[in-house]
Amino acid sequence: MSPSLTVRRIAADQGAVLRELRTASLRDAPYAFGDATLEDALLTDAAVFDTAAARYAESHACTSFILYTEGHPAGLIGATFETEPARRAFVSALWVAPAVRHLRGGELLLNAAIDWLIAEGATQVFAWITDNNTTAMRFYERLGFVATGDHVRSKHSPEQWEMLLVRGVASSVRSASSN
Numbered sequence: 001m002s003p004s005l006t007v008r009r010i011a012a013d014q015g016a017v018l019r020e021l022r023t024a025s026l027r028d029a030p031y032a033f034g035d036a037t038l039e040d041a042l043l044t045d046a047a048v049f050d051t052a053a054a055r056y057a058e059s060h061a062c063t064s065f066i067l068y069t070e071g072h073p074a075g076l077i078g079a080t081f082e083t084e085p086a087r088r089a090f091v092s093a094l095w096v097a098p099a100v101r102h103l104r105g106g107e108l109l110l111n112a113a114i115d116w117l118i119a120e121g122a123t124q125v126f127a128w129i130t131d132n133n134t135t136a137m138r139f140y141e142r143l144g145f146v147a148t149g150d151h152v153r154s155k156h157s158p159e160q161w162e163m164l165l166v167r168g169v170a171s172s173v174r175s176a177s178s179n
């Protein structure tokens, strides 16, 4: 039987959960998160994650959503607005634990993040993807994202390239998720 998957916005007291999921994702898929490294995450003081969780629980500019399987944290996504004047909306740091992949957990996380971004005024949602992450590319394409044409070298790993994807979300996020 498939485990039941649910998604909730991070709560203010979930700094330790945020730290656990960030380090697990960087350990599992270091190729997927641009300039973020496991070493940096492990060296970051726990209080930084506590502060981030408290901010993400209340902020109108950035947040995180957590995926649960049978009540256990099993995935993460970030949703952020750039600072003015562009105020482009981004999803980032998407990760689903290997044990619960291919069960629509990634889609649940993405839809929760997009719903929140729409509620905060987004009409387009952007995502950076490293070129060699074909799984993420297929995932985002299946959910309606297309290439913007922006293609840049990673700052810390210049041999690695990242491309910017975008999806219009003005109509309704639910129409794509129910396909």
Ligand SMILES: CC(C)(COP(=O)(O)OP(=O)(O)OC[C@H]1O[C@@H](n2cnc3c(N)ncnc32)[C@H](O)[C@@H]1OP(=O)(O)O)[C@@H](O)C(=O)NCCC(=O)NCCS
Pocket: 029, 032, 033, 093, 094, 095, 096, 097, 100, 101, 102, 103, 104, 105, 106, 107, 108, 128, 129, 130, 133, 134, 135, 136, 138, 139, 140, 142
């Ligand atoms: C990308 C990721 C989040 C997908 O999570 P998931 O919960 O397995 O995804 P879903 O079950 O919601 O999949 C939805 C669709 O995405 C696509 N997809 C997901 N995994 C795929 C894979 N390994 N190969 C090809 N397509 C895939 C499929 O189209 C799938 O639909 P289908 O099952 O009808 O074929 C997950 O593989 C992951 O955490 N990868 C490592 C971290 C990462 O790359 N993050 C993205 C950073 S940009």
